[in-house]
Amino acid sequence: MTTPSGLILAEQIIKSHFGSIVAKVCNCLLHHGSYTFRDVIRLTELEPKIVKKCLIVLIQHNCVQAYSLSRAEGVSKTVTIYMVIFDNIIHRMRFPKFLKIVEERLNSQCEVLLEAIFQHGRLTFEQLSQHSLSKDKAIDLHALKESFNRLVKGRYIERCPKPEPFLSSSAEDAPPPRKRNQKFVLDTMTMEKKALANATLSDAERFCEITNFECDNDTLEDKFIEGKRKYGSHEIDKKTEATIVEKEVLWRANFQNFINFLRAKACISYKSSRLTNDAGVILEALIECCSNQSTEMEASFDEIFGHIANHQAHMTKDYVGQVLDEIGCQQSMKGIVAFYTIDLKSIIEDSRKEEMETIILQRYGKSACKIFRLLSTKNQPFETDKISDMTFVDKKEAIALFYKLWNDKILHMEPVGSTDQKKGYYLWKISESASSDFFLENIYHTAANLNQRIDYHYEENKEFILLSAEDKKEMIKNQPERCKVYQHYVKTVKILETSLLNLDKLLLYFHDF
Amino acid sequence: MPPPKQPFMGFGSTFNGGSKKPTLKPAEKLVYDVIKGKGDMGMWLADIKTETKIPQPIVTKAIKNLTQYNLIKDVVHVRLKGRKMYMASEFEPAAEVSGGAWYSDGALDSEFVETLMKTIFNYIGRSNYATVDMIKEYVKNTGIFKMDFTTKQIIDILYSMILEKQIEKSRSNGDVEFGSIQIGKECYRLLNKQETLVGNGFTSVPCGVCPSLKDCSPNGKISPATCVYFDKWLSF
Numbered sequence: 001m002t003t004p005s006g007l008i009l010a011e012q013i014i015k016s017h018f019g020s021i022v023a024k025v026c027n028c029l030l031h032h033g034s035y036t037f038r039d040v041i042r043l044t045e046l047e048p049k050i051v052k053k054c055l056i057v058l059i060q061h062n063c064v065q066a067y068s069l070s071r072a073e074g075v076s077k078t079v080t081i082y083m084v085i086f087d088n089i090i091h092r093m094r095f096p097k098f099l100k101i102v103e104e105r106l107n108s109q110c111e112v113l114l115e116a117i118f119q120h121g122r123l124t125f126e127q128l129s130q131h132s133l134s135k136d137k138a139i140d141l142h143a144l145k146e147s148f149n150r151l152v153k154g155r156y157i158e159r160c161p162k163p164e165p166f167l168s169s170s171a172e173d174a175p176p177p178r179k180r181n182q183k184f185v186l187d188t189m190t191m192e193k194k195a196l197a198n199a200t201l202s203d204a205e206r207f208c209e210i211t212n213f214e215c216d217n218d219t220l221e222d223k224f225i226e227g228k229r230k231y232g233s234h235e236i237d238k239k240t241e242a243t244i245v246e247k248e249v250l251w252r253a254n255f256q257n258f259i260n261f262l263r264a265k266a267c268i269s270y271k272s273s274r275l276t277n278d279a280g281v282i283l284e285a286l287i288e289c290c291s292n293q294s295t296e297m298e299a300s301f302d303e304i305f306g307h308i309a310n311h312q313a314h315m316t317k318d319y320v321g322q323v324l325d326e327i328g329c330q331q332s333m334k335g336i337v338a339f340y341t342i343d344l345k346s347i348i349e350d351s352r353k354e355e356m357e358t359i360i361l362q363r364y365g366k367s368a369c370k371i372f373r374l375l376s377t378k379n380q381p382f383e384t385d386k387i388s389d390m391t392f393v394d395k396k397e398a399i400a401l402f403y404k405l406w407n408d409k410i411l412h413m414e415p416v417g418s419t420d421q422k423k424g425y426y427l428w429k430i431s432e433s434a435s436s437d438f439f440l441e442n443i444y445h446t447a448a449n450l451n452q453r454i455d456y457h458y459e460e461n462k463e464f465i466l467l468s469a470e471d472k473k474e475m476i477k478n479q480p481e482r483c484k485v486y487q488h489y490v491k492t493v494k495i496l497e498t499s500l501l502n503l504d505k506l507l508l509y510f511h512d513f
Numbered sequence: 514m515p516p517p518k519q520p521f522m523g524f525g526s527t528f529n530g531g532s533k534k535p536t537l538k539p540a541e542k543l544v545y546d547v548i549k550g551k552g553d554m555g556m557w558l559a560d561i562k563t564e565t566k567i568p569q570p571i572v573t574k575a576i577k578n579l580t581q582y583n584l585i586k587d588v589v590h591v592r593l594k595g596r597k598m599y600m601a602s603e604f605e606p607a608a609e610v611s612g613g614a615w616y617s618d619g620a621l622d623s624e625f626v627e628t629l630m631k632t633i634f635n636y637i638g639r640s641n642y643a644t645v646d647m648i649k650e651y652v653k654n655t656g657i658f659k660m661d662f663t664t665k666q667i668i669d670i671l672y673s674m675i676l677e678k679q680i681e682k683s684r685s686n687g688d689v690e691f692g693s694i695q696i697g698k699e700c701y702r703l704l705n706k707q708e709t710l711v712g713n714g715f716t717s718v719p720c721g722v723c724p725s726l727k728d729c730s731p732n733g734k735i736s737p738a739t740c741v742y743f744d745k746w747l748s749f
Contacts, residue, residue, distance in 0.1 A: 358712060363721070390672060392621065445729070453740075503714040
């Protein structure tokens with residue numbers, strides 16, 4: 001789900017990474033939905049050649065996925081539709097965060113490999129090796145392969161999905177993509193979901209490590225040519241054939257794994273700050289013991305305790321059990337083994353509620369925050385005076401606050417009985433979906449504003465930034481005040497980028513987790 | 514020494530400071546009866562005029578006289594502060610009118626509520642755990658407050674403190690820290706970590722608290738590039 005400001009932010013990201021022409025094509029897909037090549041040309045009024053190149057760039061960087069549909073029932077001709085993957089565009093501003101994770105959890109070589117993948121979107125292992133060789137000729141290719149496989153094993157990278165999955169059954173009933181009515185939008189939504197699902201490989205394929213890859217490129221090439229000459233293309237020995245196939249496999253970053261990791265980290269940090277540091281350590285142990293990719297975490301007590309004992313020897317079994325209860329884990333017995341389960345979504349929900357309270361506190365004040373907390377805790381509608389009495393907020397002040405919160409769609413109001421002030425009354429409750437939309441839209445809006453402000457300062461200082469080092473020195477010599485202006489620019493951009501990074505934490509809470 | 518001022522009795526009145534019932538004119542009697550009929554809810558001036566069907570100047574005069582006789586009083590309605598409300602003197606305004614025990618002159622007595630919360634907070638802090646009865650008894654014995662609080666009023670104020678994340682509910686398990694509180698009895702304690710909603714990534718930038726965020730757009734009249742709040746924030 002996205003909001004109008006989310007689309008603006010996505011367009012800004014594409015513009016700053018790939019330029020304004022690619023952004024124009026992307027913007028067309030973002031605002032109008034999935035389209036055919038011809039429609040994109042018509043809407044953007046760009047030359048077909050340019051549109052094609054733009055789409056290739058967007059596909060290469062995993063921002064667009066193509067899928068084909070049959071034109072009409074019984075007709076064998078198909079049409080290719082291009083759809084934008086909004087989340088993958090937003091993930092682009094998280095690359096530094098993702099690289100840091102890999103550096104901390106794996107090693108710096110893995111980080112370099114991932115950086116190359118981020119830079120080029122999709123690469124084969126061979127291209128990656130060449131990229132690494134171009135940077136460091138003395139690189140050990142076997143060590144590189146090891147690092148690559150560690151990235152695959154950790155699910156930080158995956159084999160690319162199918163380039164153009166075919167949708168047949170329900171797609172045949174769908175109206176042509178040009179007619180954009182309400183029903184079509186809904187149909188397209190389901191088709192897009194289907195297309196993504198169809199394009200995704202099975203887990204076994206996605207995370208299959210490379211085993212039989214020849215690291216020496218020269219040897220590999222010789223073997224391939226020799227095989228062709230000797231046996232013909234159909235009689236290449238199996239090992240060589242597998243190697244050729246392996247050479248063509250494209251790899252890309254698996255963003256979902258990074259999001260899962262950040263979610264787990266956010267939960268650990270939340271429990272550490274709300275309970276104790278030990279609670280964070282114990283929750284981390286529980287999460288580490290689970291290998292599943294969902295939010296439901298389950299591990300046996302022995303596994304958890306064993307993990308903790310390896311790191312924190314001072315905790316007793318009783319203490320660990322007590323803290324697991326405090327964290328909110330559910331205990332169950334399977335035979336004679338005690339298991340502890342927790343859904344990370346519940347922790348994220350609490351955390352998100354606190355973030356909402358913080359925003360309400362800062363935007364509307366302490367009394368509004370108290371009212372919001374009452375309504376979110378009780379999770380039922382309350383009458384105006386009742387809320388005022390329970391929160392000790394002056395009745396007149398409460399009415400003014402209700403209006404503000406209702407106007408921003410955070411509260412839902414329901415008149416009961418007559419609307420006459422004397423006879424009727426109003427019930428108030430938190431409008432969950434609308435309030436989430438409100439917060440998300442405002443966060444996207446703020447992120448887009450920060451981005452635009454960074455661009456504004458860049459444009460202001462562009463002339464100086466683009467100068468060569470020597471010219472810069474010369475200019476500073478002649479105009480010392482220019483140096484101060486540049487230093488101020490550097491500090492300003494640093495503040496704005498740090499703010500954007502902090503704001504991204506909220507985006508993760510409200511959109512990705 | 515001049516004699517003390519006597520209230521104006523009105524023409525034809527024999528009222529002498531409340532010992533004798535004044536003789537009311539027909540219009541005054543009608544207005545008084547109508548107001549008294551509303552009991553502790555009081556009556557709005559405009560409603561009095563409509564109900565009695567008496568011309569405004571006479572109603573105004575009658576109200577003035579009835580107030581001087583101490584037969585009626587003006588009250589402030591908690592939600593309709595702009596309206597002139599009158600009530601027979603023998604009634605105390607209903608909670609709907611006055612706002613309840615925590616209200617004074619139609620407004621929440623915030624200072625009073627704050628003082629009470631602070632007193633309770635300090636007491637719970639000192640005793641680690643306290644039940645409603647213990648808190649009620651303590652508040653009574655401090656002598657700071659003139660009114661006697663009911664148990665419900667203490668529970669209400671405690672709930673408000675929970676909403677402010679000052680305290681939390683707990684249940685005694687008989688440990689030493691619970692003192693003499695019976696096992697299983699509900700009690701209150703200070704929250705382990707006091708609320709620290711200091712801001713987040715959204716509220717720490719100007720847009721997070723900007724009243725014009727709705728009207729702000731990249732090429733609009735209000736835009737991040739020309740925003741005065743941004744200028745102020747980044748002027749160091």
